[in-house]
Amino acid sequence: MLLAFDIGNTNIVFGVYDGKKLLQSWRISTDRGKTSDEFGILIKSLFADKGLSVNDVDAVIISSVVPPIMHTFEAAIIKYIHKTPMIVGPGIKTGLNIKYYNPREVGADRIVNAVAAYELYGGPVIIVDFGTATTFCAVTERCEYLGGAIAPGILISAEALFQRAAKLPRVELVKPDHVIGKSTVEAMQAGLVYGYVGLVDSIVERMKRELDGSKEPFVVATGGLARMVAEESKTINEVNSLLTLEGLRLIYERNT
Template sequence: MLLVMDIGNTNIVAGVYDGKKLLSHWRLASDRDKSADEFAMIILNLFQYKGLSPKDIDAIAISSVVPPMMNAIEEMCHKYFNVKPLIVGPGIKTGMNIRYENPKEVGADRIVNAVAAYEIYGGPIIVVDFGTATTFCAISDKGEYLGGCIAPGIAISTEALYQRAAKLPKVELVKPPQVICKNTVNSIQAGIIYGYVGQVDYIVRRMKKELGREDAKVIATGGLAHMIAEESETIQETNPLLTLEGLRIIYERNL
């Protein structure tokens, strides 16, 4: 079986595959201070709940945008699974031509998403990932990674508003029914959520124009993708497991 892990600034998303079948998946909080043993106890408890054993795992594939966590994660892989993980980065076969000025600058999560999106849906395609940052990536009809843009994530914007505006409260990310709101909490929620919908739709339309392909598919992924996709005019489908699928595909290409 294959254990896949996508390590982000806010969450770690992990899953276990038996061949192409995803048996189970989890979302954990990222913690740069946790040791290899602490990470292992969390993972092994989740395994036990699902009737899995570390002995079932014969391969591990990882993408990460948090270098300080990698020593602990790699140690966990060796110590508790007796496996050397495949880590997405320079020298790893992705099957995708990265047309970026410096390919090493592209986050591993963006490449993994792009590989999965092209494999599953074909191209041209635009992937919007709602994570700590909101990333937009364009993939050509030939399967080339063309680039994209990065915006502050929804949670970052919410936290910044709370910290920098003395009289504004911290709010839950819930979608209010209108934008002409009658209280401060709903006003903030509407501004953040519907404001992000507008941002996403504008950037996607501009990317389609630059691609010269109005027919480009638009796929969303990430923890808050569903909330924005419900209101977006450009997002066609959400796939919360896109990154895990990409890790499985890249692992298979490197066998």
């Protein structure tokens, strides 16, 4: 079995594969204060809860955008899973032709998503990942990773309103029925949700115009808040919550 981890700033998403079949996936918080023992015991207990055993894991692959946690996390994998993990980074075969000025600057999560999106939907394809930051990535018909855009995540935007405006409360992030809010809370929710939908559609439309090709780009969204935004978006074609894990599986296969 293959155990794949995507370490983000807010959450760690991981899943276990038997060949190409995803047996189980989990989402835990990215707690930089956890020790390697705490991570290891948590992973083992989550496995046991689903009737799985870490002893059946043959290999581990990790992508991360949180460098400070990596030493602790790798130590947990070595101690409790008894495997040396493959780390997505420079030197890893992805199949992408990366056109970034400095390819080392591209986040591992963006590369992994691009690999999965091109494999599943072909090119050109645009990937929108709703994480701590919202990232937009463009891949051509020829499997060229052109780059993209990075915007503050919707949760960051909500927290900034609460922190920087003295009279605005912290609100639950839900989609209101109307854009014209009848209370401060509704008005904030409308601005955050529908404003973010406008941001996403505007950036995607501009990226479509810049992508050369004979085909209309397919737009796939992933990440925790993807479904809420996609319900109102005019440009998102599909939501795939497992896109990053699929990319990790593909990259592992290409390197073994």
